[in-house]
Amino acid sequence: MCGVIGVLSKDQVNQTIYDGLTMLQHRGQDAAGIMTYENGTVHLRKGNGLARNVFHTRHMLALKGTMGIGHVRYPTAGSSSSAEAQPFYVNSPYGISLAHNGNLTNADELKKDLFLEDLRHINTSSDSEILLNVFAHELARQGKVKISEKEIFSAVAGVHKRCRGAYAAIAMINDYGIVGFRDKHGIRPICVGKKKVDSGTEYMIASESVALASQGFALMKDIAPGEAVFISHDGEVHIAQCANETQLSPCIFEFVYFARPDSIIDNISVYKSRLRMGEKMSEKVLREWPDHDIDVVIPIPDTSRTVAIQLAFHLGVKYREGFIKNRYIGRTFIMPGQKIRKKSVRQKLNPIGLEFKGKNVLLVDDSIVRGTTCEQIIQMAREAGARKVYFASAAPPVKYQNVYGIDMPVPSELIAYNRTVEEIAEAIGADKMIYQDLDGLINAVGYGNKDISCFDTSCFSGEYVTGDVSAEFLYQQELERSDSAKEKKSEEPVRQVDVYNRE
Numbered sequence: 001m002c003g004v005i006g007v008l009s010k011d012q013v014n015q016t017i018y019d020g021l022t023m024l025q026h027r028g029q030d031a032a033g034i035m036t037y038e039n040g041t042v043h044l045r046k047g048n049g050l051a052r053n054v055f056h057t058r059h060m061l062a063l064k065g066t067m068g069i070g071h072v073r074y075p076t077a078g079s080s081s082s083a084e085a086q087p088f089y090v091n092s093p094y095g096i097s098l099a100h101n102g103n104l105t106n107a108d109e110l111k112k113d114l115f116l117e118d119l120r121h122i123n124t125s126s127d128s129e130i131l132l133n134v135f136a137h138e139l140a141r142q143g144k145v146k147i148s149e150k151e152i153f154s155a156v157a158g159v160h161k162r163c164r165g166a167y168a169a170i171a172m173i174n175d176y177g178i179v180g181f182r183d184k185h186g187i188r189p190i191c192v193g194k195k196k197v198d199s200g201t202e203y204m205i206a207s208e209s210v211a212l213a214s215q216g217f218a219l220m221k222d223i224a225p226g227e228a229v230f231i232s233h234d235g236e237v238h239i240a241q242c243a244n245e246t247q248l249s250p251c252i253f254e255f256v257y258f259a260r261p262d263s264i265i266d267n268i269s270v271y272k273s274r275l276r277m278g279e280k281m282s283e284k285v286l287r288e289w290p291d292h293d294i295d296v297v298i299p300i301p302d303t304s305r306t307v308a309i310q311l312a313f314h315l316g317v318k319y320r321e322g323f324i325k326n327r328y329i330g331r332t333f334i335m336p337g338q339k340i341r342k343k344s345v346r347q348k349l350n351p352i353g354l355e356f357k358g359k360n361v362l363l364v365d366d367s368i369v370r371g372t373t374c375e376q377i378i379q380m381a382r383e384a385g386a387r388k389v390y391f392a393s394a395a396p397p398v399k400y401q402n403v404y405g406i407d408m409p410v411p412s413e414l415i416a417y418n419r420t421v422e423e424i425a426e427a428i429g430a431d432k433m434i435y436q437d438l439d440g441l442i443n444a445v446g447y448g449n450k451d452i453s454c455f456d457t458s459c460f461s462g463e464y465v466t467g468d469v470s471a472e473f474l475y476q477q478e479l480e481r482s483d484s485a486k487e488k489k490s491e492e493p494v495r496q497v498d499v500y501n502r503e
Helices: 014-023 057-062 107-116 127-140 149-162 209-213 253-258 270-288 305-315 338-348 372-383 421-428 438-446 471-481 483-490
Strands: 002-008 031-038 041-048 067-073 088-090 096-101 168-173 177-182 191-197 200-206 218-222 227-232 237-241 296-299 323-325 349-351 360-365 388-393 432-435
Touching: 002 014, 002 096, 002 168, 002 177, 014 031, 014 057, 014 067, 014 200, 014 209, 041 057, 067 096, 067 168, 067 177, 088 127, 096 127, 107 127, 127 149, 127 168, 149 177, 149 227, 149 237, 177 200, 191 209, 200 209, 200 227, 209 218, 253 270, 270 305, 270 432, 270 438, 296 305, 305 360, 338 349, 338 372, 349 372, 360 372, 372 388, 372 421, 421 432
Parallel strands: 296 360, 360 388, 388 432
Antiparallel strands: 002 067, 002 200, 031 041, 031 067, 088 096, 096 168, 168 177, 177 227, 191 200, 191 218, 227 237, 323 349
């Protein structure tokens, strides 16, 4: 999962992009990058780490320009080398840079075609670089010295014809402007907003609306599936549908875990959807366990807090904060490597013993992926004196790979793989395990936008909305995305990429 942002203004955009990346930091902590453009020259700074560690004052001063794009990243199949950090850049044609969130499902095929037919070289294992080169080739093949929105939209249409999978992307074309576009299923989120300033109107394209709202930008729209929004260098906005047979099928896991609660995605409030998840969970508990003996509901901070509040309210039991979070530890789910995840849990959370002692506790989490975190948290609750520890997941069992940009690699590494609910409870050490039903989750999220008839629920259902995911493809994904494969790649040398200029 990644976060992307693009800004176009009459003023310098470096600070606006940086501030936007800090609001999207939850979407990736492995690397960050910013590229700006000014008077025929691009300026780039990218490297491993959080945005605040990658960009120092000297870098910000060098990132000059009135338009630019930025990216925060965590790796799925790729390595953690800063060579994989985005944005990527190609000189031909015109000078194009791109930042991308998602995963292409036909990346290997595209890479071969780019080399043999388009005569383009791919320098990394990132499919974002592939997406950039496809877009660049589709622009170049039109053979225009100067281009307009017509040629740009035609290039995006070419991307949609060739690329499959999930992609919410922002490209910057030197001297022309920035363009945001989204795959035909709208799997990953992306939106556009504007703000009036003394010098005119500023525009921002970003993964989540929170990046806009935090800096005073008004949300104009979510980019629709197959749609492109081009904002020219002089501030004109052009919108076009560039694909046929589109269907909005947003990733439901965005609402469960990834997105910030203060974001609006496809006209759905993430916060409200999580409240409804709590309501649906309470209905299931009361339906299947009417004589429950739960004394207190305690969330595992932070994502599950909203769900837990509503769950406790509808159950008529106490809600308490039982764990204090160390906010200087990253999100364990997106940390590469099982050993790092195991080590970080007890550094991340500390129990308040008085809230556990002698009580039957229902712990609530947004989801359970590998089970590493919840197993240790249940043990912590018992050590704090809990009489019984029950565990509830606001999402259904995660049983399948996600091939659209979420790091759920190998089914055998998932706690729910080939296990019953009772076996999962035993594996994580809980007295009872309660999962949200998939229909309940879909209803909770979809209630906010009745026009959405389908969500990507692949990690829960094994059904892939793009319709092109074969058993052979999934097997190859297993080979590339297992923890052992990532640990091997993490041993590659890491280099820091400094600012450079290109004419």
